[in-house]
Structures are given as structure tokens and as C-alpha cells.
Amino acid sequence: xxxxxxxxxxxxxxxxxxxxxxxxxxxxxxxxxxxxxxxxxxxxxxxxxxxxxxxxxxxxxxxxxxxxxxxxxxxxxxxxxxxxxxxxxxxxxxxxxxxxxxxxxxxxxxxxxxxxxxxxxxxxxxxxxxxxxxxxxxxxxxxxxxxxxxxxx
Amino acid sequence: xxxxxxxxxxxxxxxxxxxxxxxxxxxxxxxxxxxxxxxxxxxxxxxxxxxxxxxxxxxxxxxxxxxxxxxxxxxxxxxxxxxxxxxxxxxxxxxxxxxxxxxxxxxxxxxxxxxxxxxxxxxxxxxxxxxxxxxxxxxxxxxxxxxxxxxxxxxxxxxxxxxxxxxxxxxxxxxxxxxxxxxxxxxxxxxxxxxxxxxxxxxxxxxxxxxxxxxxxxxxxxxxxxxxxxxxxxxxxxxxxxxxxxxxxxxxxxxxxxxxxxxxxxxxxxxxxxxxxxxxxxxxxxxxxxxxxxxxxxxxxxxxxxxxxxxxxxxxxxxxxxxxxxxxxxxxxxxxxxxxxxxxxxxxxxxxxxxxxxxxxxxxxxxxxxxxxxxxxxxxxxxxxxxxxxxxxxxxxxxxxxxxxxxxxxxxxxxxxxxxxxxxxxxxxxxxxxxxxxxxxxxxxxxxxxxxxxxxxxxxxxxxxxxxxxxxxxxxxxxxxxxxxxxxxxxxxxxxxxxxxxxxxxxxxxxxxxxxxxxxxxxxxxxxxxxxxxxxxxxxxxxxxxxxxxxxxxxxxxxxxxxxxxxxxxxxxxxxxxxxxxxxxxxxxxxxxxxxxxxxxxxxxxxxxxxxxxxxxxxxxxxxxxxxxxxxxxxxxxxxxxxxxxxxxxxxxxxxxxxxxxxxxxxxxxxxxxxxxxxxxxxxxxxxxxxxxxxxxxxxxxxxxxxxxxxxxxxxxxxxxxxxxxxxxxx
Numbered sequence: 001x002x003x004x005x006x007x008x009x010x011x012x013x014x015x016x017x018x019x020x021x022x023x024x025x026x027x028x029x030x031x032x033x034x035x036x037x038x039x040x041x042x043x044x045x046x047x048x049x050x051x052x053x054x055x056x057x058x059x060x061x062x063x064x065x066x067x068x069x070x071x072x073x074x075x076x077x078x079x080x081x082x083x084x085x086x087x088x089x090x091x092x093x094x095x096x097x098x099x100x101x102x103x104x105x106x107x108x109x110x111x112x113x114x115x116x117x118x119x120x121x122x123x124x125x126x127x128x129x130x131x132x133x134x135x136x137x138x139x140x141x142x143x144x145x146x147x148x149x150x151x152x153x
Numbered sequence: 154x155x156x157x158x159x160x161x162x163x164x165x166x167x168x169x170x171x172x173x174x175x176x177x178x179x180x181x182x183x184x185x186x187x188x189x190x191x192x193x194x195x196x197x198x199x200x201x202x203x204x205x206x207x208x209x210x211x212x213x214x215x216x217x218x219x220x221x222x223x224x225x226x227x228x229x230x231x232x233x234x235x236x237x238x239x240x241x242x243x244x245x246x247x248x249x250x251x252x253x254x255x256x257x258x259x260x261x262x263x264x265x266x267x268x269x270x271x272x273x274x275x276x277x278x279x280x281x282x283x284x285x286x287x288x289x290x291x292x293x294x295x296x297x298x299x300x301x302x303x304x305x306x307x308x309x310x311x312x313x314x315x316x317x318x319x320x321x322x323x324x325x326x327x328x329x330x331x332x333x334x335x336x337x338x339x340x341x342x343x344x345x346x347x348x349x350x351x352x353x354x355x356x357x358x359x360x361x362x363x364x365x366x367x368x369x370x371x372x373x374x375x376x377x378x379x380x381x382x383x384x385x386x387x388x389x390x391x392x393x394x395x396x397x398x399x400x401x402x403x404x405x406x407x408x409x410x411x412x413x414x415x416x417x418x419x420x421x422x423x424x425x426x427x428x429x430x431x432x433x434x435x436x437x438x439x440x441x442x443x444x445x446x447x448x449x450x451x452x453x454x455x456x457x458x459x460x461x462x463x464x465x466x467x468x469x470x471x472x473x474x475x476x477x478x479x480x481x482x483x484x485x486x487x488x489x490x491x492x493x494x495x496x497x498x499x500x501x502x503x504x505x506x507x508x509x510x511x512x513x514x515x516x517x518x519x520x521x522x523x524x525x526x527x528x529x530x531x532x533x534x535x536x537x538x539x540x541x542x543x544x545x546x547x548x549x550x551x552x553x554x555x556x557x558x559x560x561x562x563x564x565x566x567x568x569x570x571x572x573x574x575x576x577x578x579x580x581x582x583x584x585x586x587x588x589x590x591x592x593x594x595x596x597x598x599x600x601x602x603x604x605x606x607x608x609x610x611x612x613x614x615x616x617x618x619x620x621x622x623x624x625x626x627x628x629x630x631x632x633x634x635x636x637x638x639x640x641x642x643x644x645x646x647x648x649x650x651x652x653x654x655x656x657x658x659x660x661x662x663x664x665x666x667x668x669x670x671x672x673x674x675x676x677x678x679x680x681x682x683x684x685x686x687x688x689x690x691x692x693x694x695x696x697x698x699x700x701x702x703x704x705x706x707x708x709x710x711x712x713x714x715x716x717x718x719x720x721x722x723x724x725x726x727x728x729x730x731x732x733x734x735x736x737x738x739x740x741x742x743x744x745x746x747x748x749x750x751x752x753x754x755x756x757x758x759x760x761x762x763x764x765x766x767x768x769x770x771x772x773x774x775x776x777x778x779x780x781x782x783x784x785x786x787x788x789x790x791x792x793x794x795x796x797x798x799x800x801x802x803x804x805x806x807x808x809x810x811x812x813x814x815x816x817x818x819x820x821x822x823x824x825x826x827x828x829x830x831x832x833x834x835x836x837x838x839x840x841x842x843x844x845x846x847x848x849x850x851x852x853x854x855x856x857x858x859x860x861x862x863x864x865x866x867x868x869x870x871x872x873x874x875x876x877x878x879x880x881x882x883x884x
Binding site (some may be wrong): 018020021022023024027029038043045048049051053054056058059060061062064068069070071072073074075076077078080138140142144146 | 213217238239240241242243244247274278281282283284285286287288290291294317318319320651655656657659660663
């Protein structure tokens with residue numbers, strides 16, 4: 001199966017909804033994903049604050065308020081970034097490394113879940129309809145979640 | 154002729170037999186007596202590190218090259234690791250930082266009040282609009298004291314670290330990408346290292362970037378290669394000129410071969426005996442073996458210059474001269490420095506075997522000498538004894554008043570390597586290799602408190618432009634503080650803070666669990682330094698003797714500043730000269746060489762007196778030798794500013810040569826056929842001057858120093874030997 005988010009002019013619009021037990025209301029971020037010339041995933045956030053994040057193999061580079069910070073991706077988060085990079089552009093979910101998962105049909109389409117070892121029992125949930133990937137949801141220990149919804153723009 | 158041929162073949166066989174089991178060593182520890190820990194190591198720790206600057210004006214191009222080269226080097230058996238930026242912390246270290254946050258960056262009392270905690274929580278929630286919140290956001294919320302946030306801030310802007318562009322380290326002047334390579338722990342092999350360096354440079358060239366390498370092993374290998382090539386060049390030129398000179402003087406190539414046989418036998422025997430006694434032959438002993446060249450080549454020439462009874466007399470004088478010089482050098486065994494002990498034995502064995510071989514070997518029938526009778530240059534020097542005494546006094550006074558500390562590098566890198574290193578050092582703004590600050594404390598807490606006080610001085614120095622940056626433990630580890638808040642109080646404050654921040658108060662329960670776990674964590678322990686590779690850099694600076702914690706704080710000095718311009722008065726802290734132990738070692742080495750050689754010289758002169766049966770003659774020779782040493786000392790100090798051990802050994806060689814010339818010239822001059830002796834001395838002096846003049850022109854410091862000293866000393870020695878104190882003697 002090949003499932004990809006809707007892309008317009010090489011850009012994939014997204015909305016990120018972050019839920020955390022400490023929050024009363026979820027935090028929402030928005031922007032577009034873009035594939036750079038050297039095949040790194042660029043996350044260009046526009047709301048609530050403008051920033052850019054380039055996801056490399058082992059590092060993320062964040063540019064915000066004229067400053068640039070490069071951070072090594074810790075082992076506990078590497079699976080999420082790998083999956084995000086693979087799923088957003090062209091590679092499709094089926095090209096991800098073989099991980100145990102099962103596709104379930106829902107009234108709105110399909111859902112599949114990949115359990116992550118070494119991440120406090122977290123998992124990544126993909127949901128979509130047909131060959132359109134609609135969302136990636138990172139579910140973490142302690143009732144935290146981070147859902148990236150791909151928008152039709 | 155057949156005998157000569159057999160001798161040559163025998164010698165070649167001996168060489169082939171002995172070569173496989175001879176081990177040549179360049180171990181720096183062989184130059185030290187006692188504690189050897191202060192010396193830089195080629196086999197462990199920073200000795201295995203290599204920094205590579207990949208220069209290109211375009212950041213993306215040089216970054217791509219850095220990543221590609223690092224990937225290729227990762228497969229190289231000589232490389233343990235190749236990285237282009239700080240690697241992600243391991244899961245274990247990541248957890249350790251989190252668990253120990255209250256020890257690593259302890260909160261102040263205000264950080265535990267609800268108002269401050271509420272402010273932190275608001276900031277933490279806002280941080281969720283930052284992409285990096287996926288990594289740290291949850292922990293910022295779980296720790297409202299701000300300890301974890303402070304640690305992450307310190308990691309984000311580490312002092313003295315290389316800047317990063319797109320995940321790759323960059324040089325401070327933003328012209329090069331940086332690779333850090335750790336070499337595999339293997340025995341040092343200069344050729345292997347040079348081939349590896351060249352391969353790395355070729356890889357860089359393929360990626361259209363220029364590679365500059367900085368590392369102890371790489372520099373040592375380059376220096377060794379340069380010295381080997383330069384030495385081979387000097388040796389070849391000297392040998393060719395020497396052979397031409399000898400062919401002209403001895404009129405036959407076969408006789409020239411004959412002249413070289415005792416020298417070759419001496420060298421082979423010396424190498425064999427030293428290898429047998431010490432298990433290997435140190436490169437310094439081999440370098441000092443040049444002494445053999447200056448002396449052993451002369452013996453067969455002196456033998457063939459004389460015939461009949463005069464030859465037997467010459468035999469006795471040659472053996473006496475060899476024993477005198479050999480005993481003088483053997484005294485170096487007393488220095489207890491392994492390499493010098495080897496050198497002493499090497500020279501004694503080499504000289505004695507060469508002298509014996511010269512005496513025993515039959516003289517070729519066609520041997521005839523061509524040359525000038527040196528004694529015809531004899532001249533009358535009034536008050537020669539007083540002039541010689543004056544030279545001795547001036548020499549001693551010059552040494553006492555003007556001699557400086559010896560150069561600290563025995564095998565100094567050649568100029569082009571030093572220039573490249575200076576450029577690279579400027580590009581990378583590396584910590585000073587000369588000065589650091591040692592800070593001590595009885596406990597880790599005391600150490601950090603002292604460092605915190607010192608940090609004020611250093612920050613002031615940075616503000617005043619006297620210091621560029623420094624790296625110390627206190628920059629990311631605060632002194633431990635006693636927390637006066639109970640778990641119940643913390644929970645209550647956390648609940649209030651969550652309410653004030655407009656967040657869910659129930660989350661306080663999770664925060665309290667995390668807080669209580671962090672309180673139980675032990676903090677930084679000595680074992681952690683070895684446990685985490687992430688603390689490797691810190692572990693190199695930090696040491697714990699059980700009674701004392703000590704950190705060596707590295708300083709990056711401003712450009713064109715060689716020493717710190719600020720005073721350190723903080724308790725427990727002192728400015729240290731990192732080169733002092735090496736300087737002390739070299740000074741100790743020099744005084745040991747000088748004192749033992751002088752002791753050997755006195756013993757040698759005693760032997761000479763016994764051999765000549767005349768204390769007066771021996772004293773006369775001793776006075777002339779000391780006068781030559783005095784004159785040499787003056788010239789060396791004027792030209793070089795200080796004696797190195799090679800100057801001293803070369804001066805001892807001058808004495809050896811001087812004794813031989815004096816014995817042959819003055820020991821045979823009452824004979825009617827003394828012109829033959831004078832001719833042989835002329836040929837020997839010519840060959841020695843040619844060999845050592847070529848050495849003095851070499852770019853290799855050791856060769857240059859030995860060559861120049863022998864050349865100067867020989868001219869002085871000839872001058873004083875030819876000078877006659879009485880008017881009628883010089884004719």
C-alpha cells in the first residue's frame with residue numbers, strides 16, 4: 001500500500017495538536033512540510049510562531065528568531081523522526097522499515113499502529129483514507145500525544 | 154684482494170643475519186628517569202585524537218564532504234571513530250542527566266516557590282510551539298524547578314565548543330568543516346600513519362575540499378618521515394663526497410672499501426650488542442652512533458699510513474684513542490636514562506670493534522696516501538697554555554651566565570609543519586597547549602565552589618579581552634545545594650503553580666513522583682566519568698585521587714597572546730605551565746649527559762695517562778680538549794642560545810677526534826717519517842669535515858646541531874693541535 005499526504009507544489013500543509021495531561025487545552029501549531037534539495041525534511045512552522053526545523057539523519061536544526069540551534073536526536077525520539085521523514089514525502093508507509101503492525105478499517109478510512117520499543121511503551125498511529133495519509137499520531141507514555149494532521153490546504 | 158672480498162661478504166652476511174631480530178625503538182619513555190606520566194603519549198588518550206579541518210568557502214559542500222569522509226573512515230581499521238558533530242546522547246546518559254538534574258543544576262530556594270514554578274510552567278507550555286519540544290517538552294513540564302531546563306541550556310551553548318552548521322562542526326573562522334577522528338589503539342607506525350594521512354587528503358581532494366590534519370600521531374609521523382628523507386638525503390650527499398675524497402686520497406676504490414669495513418663492523422657489532430642487552434636499539438643511540446663515523450673511519454687510514462715498527466706504534470695509539478673515547482662515552486651509562494645508556498654502550502662497542510678490526514685486518518698492498526702534510530701548517534703560538542686556559546675560563550663563564558633552558562622538542566617538527574599547525578590552531582581556536590589552570594577541592598562540592606569563584610576572574614578576563622574562552626566543569630555543573638523542601642511541600646507548591654499557570658493541578662502528582670526520584674539520585678560519581686563516553690572530554694580534565702578532586706581548566710587565549718595576562722588568586726586554583734614537566738625532563742637530560750660525559754672524559758684521560766705513561770702529556774691533551782670545548786661553548790651559545798644534548802654529545806665527539814689527532818700527530822712527530830702521520834691526519838680531518846659539514850646543512854635539527862658542533866670543534870681542535878708553544882717545533 002502506498003499512502004501519502006496531499007501535496008501541493010511540493011508542500012504538505014499540517015496542523016499539529018499537542019495534548020498533555022498538564023495542559024487544560026491542547027497546543028496547536030501549523031505550517032508546511034517541504035522536501036529540501038538534499039532530501040532532508042523541512043518543517044516550516046507559521047503559527048503560533050515562525051520557525052524552521054530541518055530533520056537530518058541524526059540531528060535536527062531549528063532556526064527561530066534569527067538563531068540556529070542544532071540538536072542531536074536522542075535515541076528515545078529517533079523512531080518518531082525516522083517515521084515522520086519517511087511518511088511525509090514520497091517514500092510511503094509501505095517503505096518504512098518492517099515493523100509489526102495491523103491495518104484496521106474505520107468509518108472514515110483506515111488506521112494502523114506501530115509500537116515503539118524503548119520509548120516508554122509509546123506508539124505511532126497512522127490514519128488515512130484510501131491512498132491518502134491524513135495523520136500521524138505519536139502517542140507517548142503518561143497520556144501525551146502529538147498528532148500531525150495533513151491538510152488539503 | 155680475496156681476503157678483502159671475503160671480509161665484505163662476511164660483513165654482508167652478518168648484517169643480513171642480525172637485521173631481522175633488531176628492534177629499533179623511538180619510545181619517549183626511554184629518555185626519562187622516574188615518573189613518565191607527564192609526557193605526551195602516542196598510544197593512548199589524546200595521543201590518538203586527530204582533528205581534520207576540511208576547507209571550502211561553501212558550507213554545504215564542505216559539510217557534505219565531512220559526512221562522506223566520516224562514513225568512509227568508519228570502515229578504516231586504523232580508525233576507531235570519525236564524527237562531525239556531537240553525537241546524540243545514549244539512552245543511558247540521557248536518563249542519567251534527567252535523574253540527576255537536581256544535583257547537576259540544583260534549584261535555588263526561589264525555584265521551589267510556587268510563583269517561580271508557575272512562571273517556568275508557562276514558559277514550558279509556550280515551548281511546545283518549538284519543534285524541539287518533542288524532545289524536551291514533557292521533561293520541562295515534569296520539572297517545574299527549572300533544573301533540567303538549565304542543563305539543556307548549558308548543552309545548547311557550550312563554551313569553547315565548535316559552532317555547528319547543519320549538523321556539522323565548523324571552524325571558528327567559518328571556513329572549514331571539522332571532523333574528529335579517534336585512531337584505533339595500535340603500535341605507532343610512522344609509514345602506516347603517513348599513508349593513512351595521504352589517503353585522507355586524497356579523499357578530501359575528491360570531494361573538492363582541502364584537508365588539514367592536527368594530531369599528535371599525525372605530526373609525529375610527518376616529522377619522522379621528513380627527518381628520514383632529509384637524513385637519507387644528507388647521508389647520500391655526505392657519502393658520495395666522502396667516497397670521492399677518499400678515492401682521491403687513497404688512490405683506489407678497493408682501499409676505500411677496506412677503509413669502510415671496520416666502521417661497518419663496528420656499527421653492526423654495536424647494534425647487535427645493544428639489542429642483546431636492552432632488547433631494542435633506541436633511535437637516539439643510533440643518532441649518537443654518528444660518532445662512529447667521525448672516528449672509526451680514521452683508524453684504517455692511520456694504520457695504512459705507517460709501516461713496520463711505526464705501524465705497531467700506530468696500532469697502540471689507535472687502540473688507546475678508541476679506549477679513551479669509548480670509556481668517556483660509556484660513562485653515560487651512569488645517567489640511568491635508558492636511551493643514553495644504550496648510546497654509551499653503542500659507542501664503546503662500535504669504537505673498540507672498529508679499532509680492533511683496523512689493527513687486525515691486513516693492509517692492502519696498493520695502499521698509498523695522497524694528501525698534504527698537515528704538520529706543514531704548524532705555527533708558533535706564544536703562551537699557548539695561557540690561551541687555552543683563557544678559552545676554558547671564557548667557556549665556563551659563558552655557560553654559567555648565558556646558557557638558557559634547552560629546547561623542549563627532541564625531534565622538532567620541520568618549519569612547514571609548524572607553519573601549518575599555527576594556521577590550523579588559529580582557525581580552530583584550540584585551548585592553549587602551554588597554560589592551564591589546575592583547581593582542586595577535597596570534595597566535588599569544594600571543587601565546584603572554587604571553580605565558581607575562579608569563573609568570576611575568568612569572566613572578567615574575557616570581558617577585558619585577556620581571555621577568549623575556557624572550559625570547566627562548573628560551566629555545566631553547579632555546586633550542590635541542600636534542598637530544604639519536603640516532598641509534601643513540593644507537591645503543594647506544584648499544585649499551586651499549575652493553577653496559577655492555568656494548567657491541570659492533577660499533574661502535580663506526576664511532578665512529585667519525578668521530584669522524589671531525582672532526590673534519590675546520587676549525582677556525579679568518579680565512576681560516571683569512565684561509564685559515559687559523553688563525559689570523556691570531562692574525564693580527561695577531571696581526576697579524583699580518592700582524597701582530592703582536581704580539574705585542569707583549559708584556556709583559549711586571544712590571538713597573538715602566548716601567556717595569560719591575568720592573575721589567579723582564587724583559593725585552590727593555580728596557573729600551570731603544561732610544558733614545565735617536559736622542560737624539566739630536557740634540562741635533567743642535558744645535565745645528566747653533560748655531567749656523565751665530563752666524568753667519562755676524566756676517566757678517559759686517566760686511561761690515556763696510563764697508556765702514554767705520561768701524566769704530563771695526558772694533561773696537555775686534556776687542556777687542549779677543554780679549550781676546544783670552551784671555544785665551542787661560546788660559539789654555540791652565541792648562535793643557538795642554549796645547549797641541546799646533541800651539541801654536548803657532538804662536543805664529546807670533538808674531544809675523541811682531537812685525542813686521536815693529537816696522539817697520531819704528536820706521538821709520531823719525533824720520527825723522521827712523521828710526514829706520513831701528518832698526511833693520514835689530513836685525510837681523516839678532510840673526511841670528517843666533509844661528513845659533518847654536510848650534516849650541518851641539514852634541515853633536521855639533530856643532524857644540523859651535531860654537524861655544526863663537530864665542524865666548529867674540529868676547526869678549533871686543528872688550530873690548537875697545530876699551534877706549537879715553542880718557536881722551533883712548528884717546522
